[in-house]
Amino acid sequence: MTRVLVVDDSSVIRKVARRILEGLSIETDEADSGQAALDACAAVMPDGILLDWNMPEMDGYAVLKALRRMPGGGSPKVVFCTTENDAAHVSRARQAGADDTMMKPFDKDVLRLKMAAVGLV
Numbered sequence: 001m002t003r004v005l006v007v008d009d010s011s012v013i014r015k016v017a018r019r020i021l022e023g024l025s026i027e028t029d030e031a032d033s034g035q036a037a038l039d040a041c042a043a044v045m046p047d048g049i050l051l052d053w054n055m056p057e058m059d060g061y062a063v064l065k066a067l068r069r070m071p072g073g074g075s076p077k078v079v080f081c082t083t084e085n086d087a088a089h090v091s092r093a094r095q096a097g098a099d100d101t102m103m104k105p106f107d108k109d110v111l112r113l114k115m116a117a118v119g120l121v
Contacts, residue, residue, distance in 0.1 A: 002120050003027040003044070007037040007063065008052040008081065013104070017050055017081075020111045024121050034058030038066055045072045048120045050111075051098075053082035053089070061096055068097045077118035081106065 004026050006017045014030045021028045029046065031037035034055055040046075049067070053060040060080055067073040080093045080101040090101050099118045102110060115121045 001025065001027050002048065003029065003046045004048040004050060004115075004120060005029045005031060005037060005040055005046040005076075006050045007031045007034070007055075007060070008050075009033060009055045010052070013052070013081070017111065020108045021050075021115070023108070024112060024115065026115070026120065034060070034063040034066075037063050038070070041067060041070060041073065041076070045070075046076050048077040048079070048115070048118065050079050050081050050102075053080055053084055053093075061092065064093070064096045064098060077120055079114050079118060 004021055006014050008014050009032055018028045031040050035058055051060045077099045080098050081104055083104050085103055093101055100114055102114045
């Protein structure tokens with residue numbers, strides 16, 4: 001079964017994403033911070049990560065750069081989930097190793113399409 005880590009400092013976003021992903025038969029774990037995400041990846045590397053860009057202490061960009069340096073950190077498909085939609089943010093995410101980006105707020109159809117686009121469903 002596919003495993004996706006949902007990383008967001010908003011419990012509401014994590015809950016919505018979890019509900020949608022589990023409805024797609026994707027096993028879902030959650031992390032409420034960048035460091036918690038890296039710790040979770042060190043314990044069990046997921047197949048995919050839905051990663052918030054704007055988080056306190058460690059933003060998603062820093063998480064992604066650290067992830068890609070970890071053993072096995074090149075394999076998870078990473079979809080940035082953000083309110084930032086300018087070309088510079090998208091370009092920066094891609095250069096750091098993101099596989100796709102998705103705007104907040106999102107719905108079931110958008111999340112399903114993004115997961116399919118990166119090969120997780």
